[in-house]
Amino acid sequence: MVVSESAPAEMAGLSQDQLRSMYRDMVLGRLLDERILVLNRQGRAPFAISGQGHEAAQVGVGYALRRGHDWLVPYYRDLTLVLVMGMEPKDHLLAALGKAADPNSGARQMPGHYGSRAHNIVTTGSPVATQILHAVGVAQSFRYRKEDTVVVVSVGEGGSSEGDWHEGLNWAAIYHLPVVFLVENNAYAISVPQSRQMAVAHVADRAAGYGMAGAVVDGGDVLAVYRAASEAVERARSGQGPTLLEALCVRLQSHSSDDDQRRYRTAEDLADTRAHDPVVRFRTELEAAGVLLDGDADEIRQECQRLIEAAQEEADQAPVPDAASALMHVYAEA
Ligand SMILES: Cc1ncc(C[n+]2csc(CCOP(=O)(O)OP(=O)(O)O)c2C)c(N)n1
Secondary structure (H helix, E strand, C coil), X not given: CEECCCCCHHHCCCCHHHHHHHHHHHHHHHHHHHHHHHHHHCCCCCCCCCCCCCHHHHHHHHHHCCCCCCEEECCCCCHHHHHHCCCCHHHHHHXXXXXXXXXXXXXXXXXXXXXXXXXXXXXXXXCCCHHHHHHHHHHHHHHHCCCCCCEEEEEECHHHHCHHHHHHHHHHHHCXXXXXXXXXXXXXXXXXXXXXXXXXXXXXXXXXXXXXXXXXXXXXXXXXXXXHHHHHHHHHHCCCCCEEEEEECCCCCCCCCCCCHHHCCCHHHHHHHHCCCHHHHHHHHHHHCCCCCCCHHHHHHHHHHHHHHHHHHHHHHCCCCCHHHCCCCCCCCC
16 A cells, blocks of 8 residues: 655646646635535525535546546535536536536435536435445446446545445455545544544555555645546556545535534644645645746636636526426436
């Protein structure tokens, strides 16, 4: 198992444009996430679940994929990752507001259950870790068809306590399936800390038990994640089997809009978490490396903000589903 170290910009083999684009995608995810939380507090979005603190892990993984070709089976914190895969802010504002045109599910799923046929994103169930089995099945289908497509499936460290997790990893390892199991470990499963969830130091310690490659990476370091994910994706694509990739993240917000983390996390823990904001960190690194010049970060922020404003205007105007269509997409038609 490898614990990746911080990766200076010049070592990731990315162009300055790619680095700026990665930063821009992190900012877009963050601002959209903030907007959805505001809509919830205004009483307009019934439910919100935040991915703040996971942006570096998600952008690092997304950039390692062949977008439009590879597949993603995400979990509810993956707002930034599904944007990287090609979804638009409007798609998620439509979902948050329960509008008929929501491309995720036509407002049938709760917000945070991402899906897009156009971008190879499989919608998932709410019971945690059920998506693991779906992803392994998708990977198995690529094997039958002799396609070189890779599937990434993500889950929290708490989800890795589920039976579905074990079944999925075991099967994928036996058949060398092209899957990357991404664990976005933010140290909490709602209020349950990692120490009450497992007796090992890292989820990825278990990779050896399944007979697959495992790696732990600093999920606050987008370039380190990009490198580790690129290796895992290449391993999967070249037929060498799955990888358990664990990205150590921070959870900046409460579990969901129905939770208040100040009730079970100490003030010191929360302050330490805020000090590890990956968006601030990448901005600082890019400015120090001369990739972002004076005013660039502000310009990127304004561009993203304008995109979200325009998207919200459209989502506001969009109609809610017709009541007569309530069962559409919910039950198969006879
Ligand atoms: C099988 C199942 N048990 C419990 C829940 C309630 N639940 C929803 S999210 C969650 C926490 C999952 O934590 P983790 O996997 O660490 O991911 P995180 O939310 O921290 O990103 C729980 C217990 C559920 N959805 N499904």
